[in-house]
Amino acid sequence: xxxxxSSILPKTAATITVRVVxxxxxxxxxxxxxxxxxxxxxxxxxxxxxVRSAIQTQPGWKPYRTTTFDTLKLYxxxxxxxxxxxxxxxxxxxxxxxxxxxxxxxxxxxNETEISFFNLELYNQFKLNPETKWE
Numbered sequence: 001x002x003x004x005x006s007s008i009l010p011k012t013a014a015t016i017t018v019r020v021v022x023x024x025x026x027x028x029x030x031x032x033x034x035x036x037x038x039x040x041x042x043x044x045x046x047x048x049x050x051v052r053s054a055i056q057t058q059p060g061w062k063p064y065r066t067t068t069f070d071t072l073k074l075y076x077x078x079x080x081x082x083x084x085x086x087x088x089x090x091x092x093x094x095x096x097x098x099x100x101x102x103x104x105x106x107x108x109x110x111n112e113t114e115i116s117f118f119n120l121e122l123y124n125q126f127k128l129n130p131e132t133k134w135e
Contacts, residue, residue: 011039014111018051019075019088021118022067024126025133027087030064031114039109044072045100051117071120072097078112088116088123090130 014037022028032054037047052069055061074095075088089095097107097115109115 011105011110012041013037014039014109014113016109016112017114018047018072019114019116020051020055020064020069021088021116021123022064024087024118024122025131027132029087030061037104039105040103042104043100044097044102044104044107047104047115048072048100048117068119069117071118071123073116073118074108075114075116077108077110077114087132088118088126090127 013035015033015035016037016039018032018034020030020032022030032051034050042050048069055064055069073089074092074097
């Protein structure tokens with residue numbers, strides 16, 4: 001048995017972090033940590049709904065309520081290499097979760113995985129000119 005934190009909790013009770021990206025250019029992002037996620041039953045669509053519900057109901061999320069979030073993309077897994085971009089992983093388009101009915105465990109999501117949640121149109125615009133404006 002591995003002692004890596006990605007394997008300590010079972011896939012039926014994982015902790016994942018969803019990085020909700022409001023602005024790519026200004027690096028406006030807020031993380032939502034979800035505990036007890038059943039990766040063997042939670043679908044991409046179910047995770048989107050859960051995060052959207054948190055944005056609408058939890059305190060501190062009011063500035064995010066005007067943005068349409070429609071896309072999930074793997075940012076990194078525990079103990080894996082991280083991207084050099086601090087706001088989103090711009091390479092690996094295959095990391096975008098396109099099928100809302102797909103089960104998270106089948107997509108390689110494990111305990112302590114970070115996933116970005118963002119507006120696809122804003123993401124595509126940023127990819128054309130990936131420069132930040134606040135530096």
